[in-house]
Amino acid sequence: xxxxxxxxxxxxxxxxxxxxxxxxxxxxxxxxxxxxxxxxxxxxxxxxxxxxxxxxxxxxxxxxxxxxxxxxxxxxxxxxxxxxxxxxxxxxxxxxxxxxxxxxxxxxxxxxxxxxxxxxxxxxxxxxxxxxxxxxxxxxxxxxxxxxxxxxxxxxxxxxxxxxxxxxxxxxxxxxxxxxxxxxxxxxxxxxxxxxxxxxxxxxxxxxxxxxxxxxxxxxxxxxxxxxxxxxxxxxxxxxxxxxxxxxxxxxxxxxxxxxxxxxxxxxxxxxxxxxxxxxxxxxxxxxxxxxxxxxxxxxxxxxxxxxxxxxxxxxxxxxxxxxxxxxxxxxxxxxxxxxxxxxxxxxxxxxxxxxxxxxxxxxxxxxxxxxxxxxxxxxxxxxxxxxxxxxxxxxxxxxxxxxxxxxxxxxxxxxxxxxxxxxxxxxxxxxxxxxxxxxxxxxxxxxxxxxxxxxxxxxxxxxxxxxxxxxxxxxxxxxxxxxxxxxxxxxxxx
Amino acid sequence: xxxxxxxxxxxxxxxxxxxxxxxxxxxxxxxxxxxxxxxxxxxxxxxxxxxxxxxxxxxxxxxxxxxxxxxxxxxxxxxxxxxxxxxxxxxxxxxxxxxxxxxxxxxxxxxxxxxxxxxxxxxxxxxxxxxxxxxxxxxxxxxxxxxxxxxxxxxxxxxxxxxxxxxxxxxxxxxxxxxxxxxxxxxxxxxxxxxxxxxxxxxxxxxxxxxxxxxxxxxxxxxxxxxxxxxxxxxxxxxxxxxxxxxxxxxxxxxxxxxxxxxxxxxxxxxxxxxxxxxxxxxxxxxxxxxxxxxxxxxxxxxxxxxxxxxxxxxxxxxxxxxxxxxxxxxxxxxxxxxxxxxxxxxxxxxxxxxxxxxxxxxxxxxxxxxxxxxxxxxxxxxxxxxxxxxxxxxxxxxxxxxxxxxxxxxxxxxxxxxxxxxxxxxxxxxxxxxxxxxxxxxxxxxxxxxxxxxxxxxxxxxxxxxxxxxxxxxxxxxxxxxxxxxxxxxxxxx
Numbered sequence: 001x002x003x004x005x006x007x008x009x010x011x012x013x014x015x016x017x018x019x020x021x022x023x024x025x026x027x028x029x030x031x032x033x034x035x036x037x038x039x040x041x042x043x044x045x046x047x048x049x050x051x052x053x054x055x056x057x058x059x060x061x062x063x064x065x066x067x068x069x070x071x072x073x074x075x076x077x078x079x080x081x082x083x084x085x086x087x088x089x090x091x092x093x094x095x096x097x098x099x100x101x102x103x104x105x106x107x108x109x110x111x112x113x114x115x116x117x118x119x120x121x122x123x124x125x126x127x128x129x130x131x132x133x134x135x136x137x138x139x140x141x142x143x144x145x146x147x148x149x150x151x152x153x154x155x156x157x158x159x160x161x162x163x164x165x166x167x168x169x170x171x172x173x174x175x176x177x178x179x180x181x182x183x184x185x186x187x188x189x190x191x192x193x194x195x196x197x198x199x200x201x202x203x204x205x206x207x208x209x210x211x212x213x214x215x216x217x218x219x220x221x222x223x224x225x226x227x228x229x230x231x232x233x234x235x236x237x238x239x240x241x242x243x244x245x246x247x248x249x250x251x252x253x254x255x256x257x258x259x260x261x262x263x264x265x266x267x268x269x270x271x272x273x274x275x276x277x278x279x280x281x282x283x284x285x286x287x288x289x290x291x292x293x294x295x296x297x298x299x300x301x302x303x304x305x306x307x308x309x310x311x312x313x314x315x316x317x318x319x320x321x322x323x324x325x326x327x328x329x330x331x332x333x334x335x336x337x338x339x340x341x342x343x344x345x346x347x348x349x350x351x352x353x354x355x356x357x358x359x360x361x362x363x364x365x366x367x368x369x370x371x372x373x374x375x376x377x378x379x380x381x382x383x384x385x386x387x388x389x390x391x392x393x394x395x396x397x398x399x400x401x402x403x404x405x406x407x408x409x410x411x412x413x414x415x416x417x418x419x420x421x422x423x424x425x426x427x428x429x430x431x432x433x434x435x436x437x438x439x440x441x442x443x444x445x446x447x448x449x450x451x452x453x454x455x456x457x458x459x460x461x462x463x464x465x466x467x468x469x470x471x472x473x474x475x476x477x478x479x480x481x482x483x484x485x486x487x488x489x490x491x492x493x494x495x
Numbered sequence: 496x497x498x499x500x501x502x503x504x505x506x507x508x509x510x511x512x513x514x515x516x517x518x519x520x521x522x523x524x525x526x527x528x529x530x531x532x533x534x535x536x537x538x539x540x541x542x543x544x545x546x547x548x549x550x551x552x553x554x555x556x557x558x559x560x561x562x563x564x565x566x567x568x569x570x571x572x573x574x575x576x577x578x579x580x581x582x583x584x585x586x587x588x589x590x591x592x593x594x595x596x597x598x599x600x601x602x603x604x605x606x607x608x609x610x611x612x613x614x615x616x617x618x619x620x621x622x623x624x625x626x627x628x629x630x631x632x633x634x635x636x637x638x639x640x641x642x643x644x645x646x647x648x649x650x651x652x653x654x655x656x657x658x659x660x661x662x663x664x665x666x667x668x669x670x671x672x673x674x675x676x677x678x679x680x681x682x683x684x685x686x687x688x689x690x691x692x693x694x695x696x697x698x699x700x701x702x703x704x705x706x707x708x709x710x711x712x713x714x715x716x717x718x719x720x721x722x723x724x725x726x727x728x729x730x731x732x733x734x735x736x737x738x739x740x741x742x743x744x745x746x747x748x749x750x751x752x753x754x755x756x757x758x759x760x761x762x763x764x765x766x767x768x769x770x771x772x773x774x775x776x777x778x779x780x781x782x783x784x785x786x787x788x789x790x791x792x793x794x795x796x797x798x799x800x801x802x803x804x805x806x807x808x809x810x811x812x813x814x815x816x817x818x819x820x821x822x823x824x825x826x827x828x829x830x831x832x833x834x835x836x837x838x839x840x841x842x843x844x845x846x847x848x849x850x851x852x853x854x855x856x857x858x859x860x861x862x863x864x865x866x867x868x869x870x871x872x873x874x875x876x877x878x879x880x881x882x883x884x885x886x887x888x889x890x891x892x893x894x895x896x897x898x899x900x901x902x903x904x905x906x907x908x909x910x911x912x913x914x915x916x917x918x919x920x921x922x923x924x925x926x927x928x929x930x931x932x933x934x935x936x937x938x939x940x941x942x943x944x945x946x947x948x949x950x951x952x953x954x955x956x957x958x959x960x961x962x963x964x965x966x967x968x969x970x971x972x973x974x975x976x977x978x979x980x981x982x983x984x985x986x987x988x989x990x
Binding site: 011012015016018019022023026030031032033034035037038039041042044045046049217218219220221222224234235237238272275 | 507511521526533544714729770
């Protein structure tokens, strides 16, 4: 009976959490302009209720009872164990600390917006200093083994450590830096046809076609427009993605669609009978990102994927793509070029943006640098890794929203996701006979089925490393990404 | 300080209530098909939280303290008084009663859907009997002065009594029955051009134009599509309307748009600083309906309204309306014809549908008839009032959703709303110089301003009758509706 009571309480918490999610989705998609003020209040109220439910002593009692309940099966035990972990973590925060953090984040976010708009880091500096100070306190509060930043990483990628990421990123530097240098010295590819005029309604319809082809269930989801693409779930039977469509850039819509579609498929594949429980949730941000990147890059930026889809796209935009072959299209979508802005960067140099942010965050948390050092430090790193001069802070240190939200430790999950994606996809290619041919003909059923079985259905039953070992027989291994990258880019750049 | 605490608690309740409203809005507009199951659970959870907050002993304490607080101003006192009234009413319900009611309504609604689909009243009978029995118990629980049905009426039109409505409907019968008879004997008007083919996108855009012309603020609202048009508010700065657009009937979209627009303007006009409090709410269903009907009928079905708007509509649909004058259009939109279905009926015979429902509900609640008598009783009434034979129960006693929801006492507010509308509009014509000319030229500013000042800004500061007396110097008076109807329809039907 305790397990049922526990499950009911958790589902109640989930009902509130997903109601907040709907309030946010609406805010980003359909809410009229003036609705913002009361909406913020409504979200704050539900967040308070959510917090109260999650820290309810009833839940504590239930968790303590269930901790010693030998009648539970493996999955039930895992749900109890993971919930207890989160619950115990929550208990470490005093109400005062939570309120101070929330207030500081809010100030810092406001300051970041203004600073970015006015290209003036000084507006952001003091609030960010306050926030970093508070985040350092949070590290102490949460505890860590080796490095304070471990506590931050652990918030997004449970179990990840600074040392591990550092080792991983040494590989990235060692292998990716010379490879990118080689590419830059080769003959460059052209992507100018991406930037012709493409009717936005037709683009939209093509995006929907791609999602359907991937197996995204439109009876259990939908796509809308928002200023930044995102995926949000209210339960596995109602998972929504958004995209943005630009008239003068067909590429943005296509790969944001496939990327969010990958996230969406993961959420749609989570078990409905574990709704509200850890086993109904995604493993980690890294694993989530592995699903979006696998579809976006390993599938969606492959030559085979565009065999059939390019024919279709040319039917829709015959004028714009008249002289463009699938091969040209493939080269263009994989153009490697140092860029100032992380979100505009290619599949390879992307990771330099992440390494830079990781190094900065680590240095901030172990005191090697101060917030006031950020702009200069940032610009030096961009020169070092990307050989690029940062013209102003808006295009530099102020570009990302994450720090203003207090999301330190988040960035590395993007790279981890790409590396898991390459590793999982290599495994899928081994295990699914004829996968390449299937992708060429637009048949994604077996790939999706494989991902469902290997990743989606488990929820949080396994940790990220356990899952990776179970699927691939080894832990996260950067070599798979390099193998994939070398094979692909050597062809494209004739190396 | 108590008043601030009271206000904060009430706003928290409102935040939850409006979150439920968003969950419902989404369900009717954008939610994917499979999302329904968990959505119902999410709404149920928030409803439970809402109930708990509203029946919180803290609120009871605050209300008792504030009841004797002499420092409150008039508005604050009213907020406390009205909240206490609702709170004390809530206390009369036991948890068991609420749960039993909710379960019974749910069963009855399911049964009604099947019964309507299969045209089989017997499926509906037993659940409805159970629900009526429970509703009768609710009347006893809530208390009433003269007639048990008073308690039901009071739920939707605070202060209304069976005796009052009866007196009102005697007038309706006495004056409207012979007038409609006279109209039916006259030469009939044609509305066939409404049912040509009208592009739905163009219709949609025209509907938006009409809403803008009325002064509906699209920065504080939006229009979407749903299978039944409705208005929903999340706060006065986010009020949404929906409509439905049929390719073969331009009239449905037009007047549903104007009708919901009228509701929407009321909600947008409520004071934001009273958010969550009675003074931030509409007076009653009758007054709410007065706002939609005033715009829909008194304005939107007048000849003047179509002087400029008809030119515009002919620009959009030149082919379909080639030989149609504003006068033809005006006659068509006011065509009087007995119909089986309430929602399809004209401005005059509409009230017979309501009188019938009122008589049936009253008879059910004082035991004059039983649920099993309903089909025969219904059909006899339709013969008597509308001289129409009901071919089957789906088009008869099963047509409306209201009873299956337990909404007895709701129907009369539709007629009351129309009568208030005629009375308010007559007053507006007296007080706004040049109103007719303004409407002819599409300038609704002064009318909206008048409604804002006279009705919207007050929230629930005055009761419906107080408001009516304050605006018109007398209580609800059916004579204004008859004066309006006679003037209008005598012209149309050459009487």
